[in-house]
Amino acid sequence: MSSDDTYKIFVIKYATTNMKRETFFVPPFFPAGEIQFDYYISVIANEKRVILVDTGFREETGGRRGRTLLRCPVESLSLCGFDARQVDDVILTHLHYDHAGNMGCFDSARFHIQQREIEFVTSSMMSSANPNLGGSVESSDVHALVDLIFAGRVNILHGSTELVPGIELHLVGGHTPGQQLVRVKTARGWVILANDTCHYEKNVIDRHPVCAFVDLREMMEGFDKIMHLADGDMSRIIPGHDPIVMQRFPSPDKSLKDIVVRVDLPPVGN
Numbered sequence: 001m002s003s004d005d006t007y008k009i010f011v012i013k014y015a016t017t018n019m020k021r022e023t024f025f026v027p028p029f030f031p032a033g034e035i036q037f038d039y040y041i042s043v044i045a046n047e048k049r050v051i052l053v054d055t056g057f058r059e060e061t062g063g064r065r066g067r068t069l070l071r072c073p074v075e076s077l078s079l080c081g082f083d084a085r086q087v088d089d090v091i092l093t094h095l096h097y098d099h100a101g102n103m104g105c106f107d108s109a110r111f112h113i114q115q116r117e118i119e120f121v122t123s124s125m126m127s128s129a130n131p132n133l134g135g136s137v138e139s140s141d142v143h144a145l146v147d148l149i150f151a152g153r154v155n156i157l158h159g160s161t162e163l164v165p166g167i168e169l170h171l172v173g174g175h176t177p178g179q180q181l182v183r184v185k186t187a188r189g190w191v192i193l194a195n196d197t198c199h200y201e202k203n204v205i206d207r208h209p210v211c212a213f214v215d216l217r218e219m220m221e222g223f224d225k226i227m228h229l230a231d232g233d234m235s236r237i238i239p240g241h242d243p244i245v246m247q248r249f250p251s252p253d254k255s256l257k258d259i260v261v262r263v264d265l266p267p268v269g270n
């Protein structure tokens with residue numbers, strides 16, 4: 001394996017909230033109550049390129065929705081030694097508000113998103129405030145995406161693909177129609193940025209779906225796909241909102257504990 005096609009992966013925690021447990025684990029299997037729900041963006045980088053996975057929510061959007069913004073996702077790139085102008089590519093895993101704000105902050109980036117997701121966020125489903133439908137999408141983010149399409153800066157994908165050697169995008173669906181995950185080659189082998197194909201690791205371990213989906217069958221099949229892509233090794237699966245990510249992997253610096261972790265490195269915690 002040449003070092004050219006392996007990558008470092010930084011996961012940055014930019015926001016947090018408490019959610020109702022039953023939203024993420026269908027009752028009656030788990031007791032009702034609150035569960036910590038963290039918000040991440042990820043930076044995949046080597047000497048040749050810097051790729052951002054999702055852009056986080058905008059301060060106004062998160063505030064309106066009662067989320068606690070800990071740090072601006074765009075500015076927090078500096079914690080890993082990057083800035084927005086260096087980002088060559090932005091992978092949008094899906095268009096929910098917490099993954100797709102701030103698109104206008106990345107002037108030189110090319111965006112990668114599934115055609116199915118674009119169709120969804122411009123469909124009649126957006127007229128519904130249901131959180132599985134229009135309720136989790138910001139029309140301003142859709143406008144920003146359309147502007148980028150007009151500017152010729154969006155690579156619209158029709159299924160799974162290799163973005164560049166060592167970085168694969170896998171269309172999963174389920175949570176949203178165009179939900180995709182990212183598989184990255186690192187020095188320790190493949191790592192799966194599962195994103196919202198798997199909010200908490202327990203979802204995939206127990207094959208226990210979250211309540212937020214448009215297609216339950218695709219979500220369940222997605223769990224099998226994640227396990228297959230990770231070779232059944234949970235240390236290779238990075239769930240989308242699970243606080244365990246910050247506990248399990250090493251921070252680049254002591255001052256960044258519970259803020260940034262390197263998931264291309266082997267786990268240090270449980």
Ligand SMILES: [Zn+2]
Nearest residue numbers: 096098196240
């Ligand atoms: Zn999410």
